Amino acid sequence: MDVLVLIDKLDDLVHNASTLPMTDKVMIDRDEIYELLDQMRATIPEEIKQARWIVKERQEMLQEAREESERIVSEAKEESERLTGEQEVVKQAHRRAEEILRGAENREREIRLGAEDYADEVLGTLETNLDKFLSAVQRGRERLQGRDE
Numbered sequence: 622m623d624v625l626v627l628i629d630k631l632d633d634l635v636h637n638a639s640t641l642p643m644t645d646k647v648m649i650d651r652d653e654i655y656e657l658l659d660q661m662r663a664t665i666p667e668e669i670k671q672a673r674w675i676v677k678e679r680q681e682m683l684q685e686a687r688e689e690s691e692r693i694v695s696e697a698k699e700e701s702e703r704l705t706g707e708q709e710v711v712k713q714a715h716r717r718a719e720e721i722l723r724g725a726e727n728r729e730r731e732i733r734l735g736a737e738d739y740a741d742e743v744l745g746t747l748e749t750n751l752d753k754f755l756s757a758v759q760r761g762r763e764r765l766q767g768r769d770e
Contacts, residue, residue: 624664624750628757631657635761646767654761661754668747675743679736686729693725694718 634657638647697718701711 624661624668624754627657627661627664628753631661631757631761635764638764647764649761649765654765658758661758665751665754668750672744672747675740679740682736683729683733686732690722690725690729693721697721 631654634649634653635647638649640647697714701714701718703714
């Protein structure tokens with residue numbers, strides 16, 4: 622279940638709770654609160670796992686881009702060395718190697734930036750969800766503390 626749905630349920634539970642006469646204190650079924658909190662505890666680790674998976678995927682994508690870049694550079698160097706027989710051919714090989722290298726660097730940069738943007742977006746969503754969850758828990762605790770006094 623989504624953390625935001627659970628937060629909304631918690632908020633509804635507190636909002637719709639019976640109030641004590643002439644106070645702003647509310648009475649809430651303890652079992653309902655504990656059930657929602659247990660569901661939240663079960664849901665949040667899953668979202669954290671997803672964020673970690675995204676970070677891992679980003680790192681793997683970056684590593685693949687680096688490896689491909691290194692492979693392309695290596696191939697360009699090999700091609701350059703093979704064509705060292707004639708000066709013009711060597712010049713062409715160097716130009717081609719530089720083009721391949723620039724292309725590989727551009728591709729690696731695009732992949733890295735895309736992975737970082739995606740990871741940042743997911744982590745931002747997780748941060749928002751966690752902030753909402755924390756706010757709902759704090760409101761609930763404040764209301765419960767107000768009831769106990």
